[in-house]
Amino acid sequence: MDRMRRLRMNETLRDMVRENHVRVDELIYPVFVAEGENICHPVESMPGICQYSIDRLPEELDRTVDAGVRAVLLFGIPAHKDEVGSGAYDDDGIIPRAIRMIRERYEDLLVIADVCLCEYTSHGHCGLVRDGEILNDETLPLLAEASVVYARAGADIIAPSDMMDKRIGAIRTALDKEGFQNIPILSYAAKFASGYYGPFRDAAHSAPGFGDRRTYQMDPANGREALREVKQDLAEGADMVIAKPALAYMDVMREIVNHYNVPVVAYNVSGEYAMVKAATANGWVDEKKIVMENLLGFKRAGAGMIITYHALDAARWLREEER
């Protein structure tokens, strides 16, 4: 008779039959870079996470590299916002300058540049706005321009998070035209209109000034529709796709993995991080246990890479386990 417990009887056996693993190589650490000097400003709703000015960013990047984490995802907080999000595609903007600094000092760190307008627009939407409507096609050249500017500054991967239709094609065409055929596009393809982005919007000062993002981000009820988003983005030239948020959408992750042969990336978002931190601070959960369990869940759902604010802690815990 099958006795399931036979293979659980000791640590060695459990280690040997383990189906999934979290690897440090697959972790991506999101970093907030702010305009200004000598800034290391804690994000209240994300304990342990700070905004850094470029001069102090190396402190955090040193910790990243020391932890063994090899990739960062950059978000910018500009000094000034305007209607058209100029700071997003200004060659002298916060992100291109941060990228150039990283390129000079951290040769091996993989730099992924998030591309969106919402941190840079006065209205806080991810696209241009006219008469209260978020414009699609008019936004595309700006996203393409930002992508080229970041690639020129030295970004390794371009990651558009705006959810405008046809942006991948527009960005791919622009990158190729400028000689960046080898820069991959990591598309936020299945990005849902989620309450879990709240803390991020505090961190990036990117909350929409009116309305919400439901005319461009996906309805949380729609799993099958996510496959159409992915199909389109891949047809337009995306190299990898993100499912986001991660915890409440692991079914979507799994469906994408089953349908398409590209790397699927889980974005363990700010609200998910905040909940873990809050429960931990209250002594209600064991942080290490539930973080590693969440990350393992993404792997079980078929994700390859994982974008997570827990990256440095997780890397440390994984290293400790090796010893």
Ligand code: PBG
């Ligand atoms: C902006 C952007 C958001 C996130 C990544 N890029 C927020 C949003 O769409 O409102 C969310 C990340 C997180 O919550 O950790 N386009």
Ligand code: ZN
């Ligand atoms: Zn945005």
